[in-house]
Structure formats: structure tokens, C-alpha cells
Amino acid sequence: MANNAPPKRQDTRKFFENLSGEGKSIAVLTSGGDAQGMNAAVRAAVRMGLYVGAKVYFIHEGYQGMVDGGNNIIEATWESVSSMLQVGGTVIGSARCKEFRTHEGRLRAALNLVQRRITNLCVIGGDGSLTGANLFREEWSGLLQELQQQGQIDDEAVRNNSILHIVGMVGSIDNDFCGTDMTIGTDSALHRIIEVVDAIMTTAQSHQRTFVLEVMGRHCGYLALVSALACGADWVFIPEMPPEDGWEDSMCQKLSENRADKKRLNIIIVAEGAIDRHNKAISADGIKELVVSRLGFDTRVTILGHVQRGGTPSAFDRILASRMGVEAVLALLEASSDTPACVVSLVGNQAVRLPLMECVQMTQEVQKAMDEKKFEEAVRLRGRSFENNLVTYRLLSSRKADSELPTSNFNVAVLNVGAPAAGMNAAVRSAVRVGITEGHRMFAVSDGFEGLYKGQIKEITWGDVGGWTGQGGSLLGTKRTLPGKHLDKIAEQMKLHKINALLVIGGFETCDRIKQSASGTKRRVFIIETMGGYCGYLATVGGLAAGADSVYIYEEPFDIRDLQANVEHLTEKMKTSIQRGIVLRNENCNENFSTDFMYQLYSEEGRGVFDCRKNILGHMQQGGAPSPFDRNFSTKIAAKAMQWITRSLKESFKGGGTGFLWLLLCDRARLKCLRIFSGRVFANSEDTACLLGMRRRALVFQPVAHLQEETDFVHRIPKEQWWLKLRPLMKILAKYKTSYDVSDSGQLEHVSRVRPKESHTSAAI
Numbered sequence: 038m039a040n041n042a043p044p045k046r047q048d049t050r051k052f053f054e055n056l057s058g059e060g061k062s063i064a065v066l067t068s069g070g071d072a073q074g075m076n077a078a079v080r081a082a083v084r085m086g087l088y089v090g091a092k093v094y095f096i097h098e099g100y101q102g103m104v105d106g107g108n109n110i111i112e113a114t115w116e117s118v119s120s121m122l123q124v125g126g127t128v129i130g131s132a133r134c135k136e137f138r139t140h141e142g143r144l145r146a147a148l149n150l151v152q153r154r155i156t157n158l159c160v161i162g163g164d165g166s167l168t169g170a171n172l173f174r175e176e177w178s179g180l181l182q183e184l185q186q187q188g189q190i191d192d193e194a195v196r197n198n199s200i201l202h203i204v205g206m207v208g209s210i211d212n213d214f215c216g217t218d219m220t221i222g223t224d225s226a227l228h229r230i231i232e233v234v235d236a237i238m239t240t241a242q243s244h245q246r247t248f249v250l251e252v253m254g255r256h257c258g259y260l261a262l263v264s265a266l267a268c269g270a271d272w273v274f275i276p277e278m279p280p281e282d283g284w285e286d287s288m289c290q291k292l293s294e295n296r297a298d299k300k301r302l303n304i305i306i307v308a309e310g311a312i313d314r315h316n317k318a319i320s321a322d323g324i325k326e327l328v329v330s331r332l333g334f335d336t337r338v339t340i341l342g343h344v345q346r347g348g349t350p351s352a353f354d355r356i357l358a359s360r361m362g363v364e365a366v367l368a369l370l371e372a373s374s375d376t377p378a379c380v381v382s383l384v385g386n387q388a389v390r391l392p393l394m395e396c397v398q399m400t401q402e403v404q405k406a407m408d409e410k411k412f413e414e415a416v417r418l419r420g421r422s423f424e425n426n427l428v429t430y431r432l433l434s435s436r437k438a439d440s441e442l443p444t445s446n447f448n449v450a451v452l453n454v455g456a457p458a459a460g461m462n463a464a465v466r467s468a469v470r471v472g473i474t475e476g477h478r479m480f481a482v483s484d485g486f487e488g489l490y491k492g493q494i495k496e497i498t499w500g501d502v503g504g505w506t507g508q509g510g511s512l513l514g515t516k517r518t519l520p521g522k523h524l525d526k527i528a529e530q531m532k533l534h535k536i537n538a539l540l541v542i543g544g545f546e547t548c549d550r551i552k553q554s555a556s557g558t559k560r561r562v563f564i565i566e567t568m569g570g571y572c573g574y575l576a577t578v579g580g581l582a583a584g585a586d587s588v589y590i591y592e593e594p595f596d597i598r599d600l601q602a603n604v605e606h607l608t609e610k611m612k613t614s615i616q617r618g619i620v621l622r623n624e625n626c627n628e629n630f631s632t633d634f635m636y637q638l639y640s641e642e643g644r645g646v647f648d649c650r651k652n653i654l655g656h657m658q659q660g661g662a663p664s665p666f667d668r669n670f671s672t673k674i675a676a677k678a679m680q681w682i683t684r685s686l687k688e689s690f691k692g693g694g695t696g697f698l699w700l701l702l703c704d705r706a707r708l709k710c711l712r713i714f715s716g717r718v719f720a721n722s723e724d725t726a727c728l729l730g731m732r733r734r735a736l737v738f739q740p741v742a743h744l745q746e747e748t749d750f751v752h753r754i755p756k757e758q759w760w761l762k763l764r765p766l767m768k769i770l771a772k773y774k775t776s777y778d779v780s781d782s783g784q785l786e787h788v789s790r791v792r793p794k795e796s797h798t799s800a801a802i
Contacts, residue, residue, distance in 0.1 A: 465512070560617070
């Protein structure tokens with residue numbers, strides 16, 4: 038059994054300015070199956086390598102190109118990776134190479150690298166590709182000696198190229214690699230799956246059909262499990278946890294009950310590697326035949342196949358790949374003769390370097406557990422998040438009979454406040470169903486606090502929230518009305534309906550994505566205004582994902598000199614082969630330097646070089662269906678919230694308390710008003726009004742009163758913004774000279790999976 042202790046991480050707390058790439062050559066290749074975001078990783082590695090003064094090479098067609106040499110290995114320039122960020126697949130090509138698996142093939146590859154003095158390899162691929170790279174590194178000295186003996190290289194070439202450094206980045210849509218919370222391409226693949234599911238749901242509802250969807254995942258059920266959780270699928274099959282014997286009867290019974298409840302569609306998701314307890318394959322066609330023969334339901338099969346690998350990479354994959362590409366170059370610059378091959382991983386909010394082969398070994402342990410039918414062990418090895426995904430899915434998908442439910446005698450109400458945000462409905466659905474499972478009576482409040490004091494409160498059942506996961510906006514309705522002026526009426530309504538706890542979902546006006554493409558035009562600069570109030574998160578992260586040239590935010594003051602310098606910088610870039618520019622402006626970044634002002638400034642100063650267009654995105658950023666991450670995160674955080682409410686209610690009533698509980702799900706929700714509300718009217722103690730949110734990789738319940746010191750209520754933002762550490766990285770990739778602390782890398786707020794090997798305690802979901 039492999040040692041599951043965490044590999045030691047290298048301390049990278051230093052500024053990269055102390056590292057120089059002068060005299061070094063770095064080669065970048067993509068290998069194995071393609072994954073969305075690979076191009077972003079290539080772009081970041083190339084530009085970071087050039088930034089520190091190294092020579093950077095593309096190796097086309099993966100290891101095959103390394104073996105063949107010639108025009109497959111060409112020097113890269115800054116401009117050669119322009120407009121790659123938003124392109125799916127890999128523009129430098131990928132191929133599975135049998136020759137590289139042979140000693141003769143690796144000997145030819147070594148010769149091709151030595152001839153170009155390339156001793157640093159950045160490999161983007163799956164565990165097979167990275168394992169091959171590590172073998173190549175281990176054989177390197179012997180390969181050079183053999184080439185020398187054959188007279189193909191001289192003594193000087195052996196001395197100058199004596200050590201080969203390898204850094205890997207995992208590009209795999211299956212998210213099947215131990216050591217990283219997320220692999221490049223997984224989030225984009227989930228987007229493709231959810232898009233298909235959403236499209237299928239409309240036709241399935243129209244015709245009262247059952248759909249069986251097969252998704253990728255020969256050895257890993259991550260895509261199937263998360264997509265099932267994100268769309269509220271009725272049944273899911275994954276290789277790590279085969280269904281119990283007799284699953285055919287259980288599944289058909291559930292589908293029949295759904296039809297009896299007048300549910301018009303059934304969704305079954307199956308991973309391509311799904312098996313039963315006896316290692317017999319479970320196929321989509323087999324499931325269809327079962328449903329048709331036993332129930333007579335109109336059943337269709339959809340096999341997504343390679344559509345999951347296609348399309349534009351998501352914002353998350355672009356940012357993840359960009360950060361990994363930069364970290365990979367830093368790792369190569371810092372490598373010494375005894376540094377083992379490493380893989381750049383995402384652990385929580387940090388980009389870290391882990392020993393490559395230890396991660397590969399842990400990945401292989403999962404398959405070993407499945408082969409030995411140790412399925413509980415396989416799920417555990419996948420990580421705490423994977424395990425919690427499975428637990429949450431089972432909790433929300435299996436409706437118990439009323440006689441089987443506990444009786445809590447507690448009434449819990451759910452309401453939305455503030456601006457609508459994608460994922461609110463998924464959170465409400467999760468809260469309602471978990472609450473019912475816990476034995477509570479659940480109530481829905483329409484139109485936020487206004488509806489609460491007006492008495493717009495009604496009981497909500499399990500079936501009432503069916504199909505809510507994928508819908509955007511707020512089906513309960515939400516308003517910005519604050520409770521301060523209506524405390525007496527709210528208290529009266531809560532007493533009337535005997536409400537013991539409130540789950541409040543909402544917050545300061547934020548949104549989660551930027552829908553703007555500014556490519557495909559010739560020498561044109563787009564000035565884009567994003568939402569966010571005084572918070573520059575959307576503009577900054579959107580700028581990193583879109584490859585923006587400049588991003589203006591409130592948190593980083595600027596003046597006319599900065600504007601002029603940015604215009605001149607962009608003008609010089611546009612005189613090269615780069616043909617488009619993007620400038621993002623947070624809506625409240627500066628009251629005088631408006632979007633119109635910036636548009637006119639860039640238009641005038643760029644006259645004869647480029648023309649300008651402006652776009653104010655506005656409320657379209659809040660529209661549309663929620664992303665897979667929003668659905669998944671909202672579902673699990675609401676489930677955790679309800680479990681906290683249940684636990685707190687029981688503890689309160691055991692102690693004879695009669696107070697009310699508040700729990701907020703938001704970024705920085707209306708903290709001031711709720712502190713007064715909870716303190717003056719209902720709460721017995723400050724910890725009965727809590728905010729639940731993600732900090733780094735942990736879900737934290739924090740008393741609302743404690744958040745006062747951390748919040749700028751005038752501008753409705755936190756006093757400390759973790760994402761500001763992303764801005765130097767964005768500037769580097771836009772060719773600005775700046776300082777960048779290596780310890781600041783990896784600060785992306787997205788948690789998908791926590792590995793069991795990690796020693797820290799975490800509430801990560």
C-alpha cells in the first residue's frame with residue numbers, strides 16, 4: 038500500500054526577479070488526450086519563459102514531435118502565443134507515440150533536444166505522459182553517453198546538457214490525478230456536459246422521456262458524479278462505487294415513483310467505465326433496455342463522447358492553466374541537480390509543486406483498490422471532496438417515506454436577498470431537501486425581507502423544488518429591501534409561523550462571469566465595463582481569463598499618468614502582429630475616469646494604429662443558467678448550512694433556549710443590518726447569526742458580528758482582497774514589468790476535491 042502522507046512541498050517564498058533564464062532553453066509540449074485550457078498553459082509557460090530571458094521552444098505533436106525533430110521543434114515568440122487563450126484543444130498538437138516508449142525512440146528525442154541545448158521540459162498531459170517524461174529524465178545521462186559513444190555529440194555537449202529538468206502540468210478532463218484538486222480541462226468538460234443536459238431536459242419534459250447520458254471516465258467517475266449532482270439526476274453510475282446487487286429493481290422503482298409524482302423526465306448519468314459489484318460493465322444501452330423492458334418508458338441514449346473535450350475553455354480553466362504555466366517555469370528556473378521531477382498542482386488556493394512519481398503512485402492506488410473490489414477505499418482515495426459529492430448526491434436524490442423521516446418539531450425558512458445570482462435556486466433546492474430529510478418543516482419566503490415582513494411565507498415540499506438546480510435567477514424572488522425598518526413586523530411573522538431558523542442566501546451585488554469575446558478583429562481595442570460595485574474581482578479575474586492588456590479597479594488607484602503609460606504600452610504592442618487588445622474597467626473604479634473617457638482617450642491616442650469599441654456588459658452578467666461550479670457549490674454549501682442549523686437548533690433547545698438562528702450564505706452579505714437584527718430582537722448569542730463561506734479551502738461558520746472589522750461597509754467590500762495577488766501575474770502575461778511573489782501564486786477561489794493524503798483539517802466540499 039502506498040504511503041499517503043503528503044509529499045513535501047518546496048518553499049517558494051521568493052521573488053522571481055532573483056531568478057534568471059539567461060542561457061537556458063525551455064521546451065513546451067502537450068501529450069496524450071487534449072483538454073481545454075492546454076493552450077492557456079502553453080501561452081503562460083512561453084511568456085513567462087521569455088519574460089525571464091530564456092529561449093522557449095514549441096514541440097509540436099507531443100513526444101512524436103520530439104522523436105522526429107526537424108520542424109516539429111521551433112522557437113516560440115511572444116506573438117506566437119497571441120490569441121491562444123480562448124482556443125480549445127492544443128494548437129501545438131498532441132499525439133500518442135509508440136516510438137517514445139522504446140529506448141531507440143528516447144535516444145532520438147535526446148539527440149534532438151541536445152542539438153538545441155534544451156535541458157528544461159514543460160510537459161502538459163495525463164499521468165502516462167508525465168510518467169514517460171520522468172523515465173526520460175532518469176535515463177538522460179545514459180542516453181547522452183550512448184550518443185557520445187556513437188559520435189553524434191561531443192564531450193562539450195555532454196557537459197553543457199548533463200541534467201534534464203522536468204516539470205509537469207496535468208491536462209485531463211477526467212480529474213483523475215492524485216495531488217491536485219483540479220486538472221486542466223475538467224471544468225470545461227463539465228460545462229459541455231451541463232449544456233447538453235440542459236438542452237435535453239427541455240425535450241425530455243415535452244415528451245415525458247427518460248434519458249440515459251454516457252459521459253467520459255473509464256477509470257474515474259468525477260465527471261459523472263458532479264454532473265449528476267449539478268443537474269439533479271435520478272441515478273448515477275460510477276466505477277469507484279458500483280451499485281448494490283439488485284440495483285435494477287431499486288432504480289426502476291425510483292423511476293416509477295417519479296412518474297407517479299408527475300415528474301415529466303428522468304435523467305440517468307453513467308460513466309463510460311461504470312461497473313457492477315462483479316466487475317461487469319454497465320452500459321448506457323443496457324440501462325435503456327432495462328427501463329424499456331420493465332417500465333415501458335420512452336427512453337433515449339445520448340453518448341457525449343469527444344464533445345466533452347471540445348469548445349472554448351472555461352474561465353476557470355484559463356486561469357488555472359495560466360497560473361500553472363507560470364509556476365512551471367519558476368520551478369524549472371529553481372531546479373538543481375538533485376531536484377526530482379515535479380508536477381504543478383492546485384491545492385486549495387495555492388499552486389504548489391509535488392514530486393511527480395509520488396502523485397502517480399497514489400493515482401495508481403485508486404485503480405488497484407477498484408481492481409480488488411475495495412470500493413469504499415477507492416472512494417476515500419479519490420479524496421474528501423469526491424466522497425462528500427457522493428454523500429450529498431445520495432442525500433438529495435433519495436426521497437424517504439414520511440414514516441422514515443425523523444420529527445424535529447422545528448420550522449426553518451429560506452429566503453434570498455440582494456441581487457439575483459446564478460446558483461441561488463440550487464442552494465434553495467438543497468436546503469429544502471436536506472431540511473426535510475432532517476425532519477424539519479421547510480418554509481419559503483418570497484421577495485426577500487420585504488416578503489418576510491409582509492407574510493409571503495408558505496410551506497415548501499420535496500417535489501416543489503424539483504428541477505431548480507439548473508435555473509438561473511431566483512425563483513423565490515429577491516429584493517434589496519433591508520430589514521431594519523420592519524423588525525417588529527418581521528418578528529410578528531416569524532412568531533406567527535413559528536420560524537425557528539432562517540437561511541439567508543444572498544449578498545453584496547456580485548456576479549460570476551464575463552461573457553465577452555474580443556477576438557477575430559483586426560487591430561481593434563475593446564473597452565469593457567464590468568459590474569461589481571467597488572469590488573474589482575470580476576474585472577481582474579475576467580481580465581486574466583481573457584488575456585486583457587489593462588484592468589482598472591477601485592482597489593488599485595490610478596491617475597492620468599498610468600492611463601497614458603498603458604495606452605502607449607498597448608500602442609507599441611499593436612504595432613506588432615498582435616491585432617486585438619482588451620481593456621477592462623470595473624464600474625466604480627474611478628468617478629472621473631469613466632468608460633466614455635477611457636474610450637475617447639484610447640481612440641485618440643491609438644489613431645492610425647487601432648480603433649476602439651466599448652461595451653458595458655451590465656446585468657447580462659447576472660443572467661443565464663448557473664455554471665457547473667455554481668450548481669455544485671451552492672448545492673453542497675446549502676446542505677452543510679442545513680446540517681449546521683439542525684445541530685444548532687438541537688443544542689439550543691437542549692439547553693432550554695428559545696432563540697432564533699440565522700445563517701447566511703454569501704460573500705459579504707448585509708452584515709451590519711443583520712447584526713442589529715439578530716442582537717436586538719431574536720438571538721441569544723452572537724454565534725446564532727453566522728456567515729458560511731469558503732476561506733482558502735475550508736468552509737467556515739463565522740459569527741456575523743465578528744465580520745464588522747473585516748468589512749468596508751461604505752464600499753460593500755472586504756477590507757482584504759485575496760485576489761489582488763493575481764494582478765501582477767496578469768500584468769506579466771500582458772508584457773508589463775512588475776514584481777511577483779512566488780508565494781502569491783495559486784490564489785484561485787474554486788474548490789473541487791481534497792485528497793486524503795493531506796494532513797490538515799478541512800471543511801472543504
